[in-house]
Amino acid sequence: MLHMHPLPSIVDFTQLLAAVARMKHDSVVITLIQRMESFGISPNVYTLTVLINCYCHLNEIDFGFSVLATILKLGYQLDCITLTTLLKGLCLKGNISGAVSLVEEMEMKGYEPNVITYGTIVNGLCKIGQTGVAIRLLRKLEKGNFEQNVVLYSTVIDSLCKDRLVIxxxxLLSEMTSKGIQPNIVTYNSLVQGLCNFGWWRRRLFC
Incomplete structure (x- = not known):
């Protein structure tokens, strides 16, 4: 692609880089972006978001924030996807407090977090055993105009079951269904495992 005349668009390069990133070849993507820039091809915000994602997977979150600074310096408009990618990186590193602070900063600066943003932070909280904090965040979302979904509830239900808080x-399952949110296979698997761990083989999920 680098030797084609005319050169492919940055969109074409980014699609290829994103595909390589999905194959978990993060170091390769970083090298390819550097080589692309050496040919005078400027990355766009989506290319740089792919780069941030690769740094996060390599547990190099500081480099991810450096790329964020580059995005701002270039005058690109940030979106929720870029910031959520950094949020995921913080959670992967176990820096949940930093992730929560980033969400709050996003809100203060007018970036409206989406379902993926909140799903990431809820998942991160549950993974480090902070199920209670995850539930408080879920309650906060319920009070706002944010539309909850089965993923958010299932994540918390799974964490409660692992904490042996099956009741x-x-x-929470009953509360979820009363709001019209239907459980999925992940929800049921978590509950069945939790019930089995207690020896409640014949317990019914619904009366």
Whole structure:
């Protein structure tokens, strides 16, 4: 592609880089972007978001924030996807407090977090055993105009079951269904495993 005349667009390069990143070849993507820039091809915000994602997977979150600074310096308009990518990187590193601070900063600067943003932070909280904090965040979302989905509830239900709080998990299931949110296979698997761990083989999820 680098030797084609005329050169492909940055969109074409970014699509290829994103495909390589999905194959978990993060170091390769970083090298390819550097080589692309050496040919005078300027990355766009989507290319740089792919780069941030690769740094996060390599547990090099500081480089990810450096790329964010580059995005701002170039005058690109930030979007929720870029910031959520950094959020995921912080969660992968175990820096949940930093992730929460980033969400708050996003909100203060007018970037409206989406379902992926909140799903990432809820998942991160549950993974480090902060299920109670995840539930408080879920309650905060319920009070706002944010539309909850089955992924958010299932993540918390799974964490409650792993904490051996099966009654609380069943109550949350009942609450979820009362709001018209239908459980999926992930929800049921978590609850079945939780019930089996307690020896409640014949317990019914619905009466």
């Amino acid at each position: 609380e998990a069943l109550n």
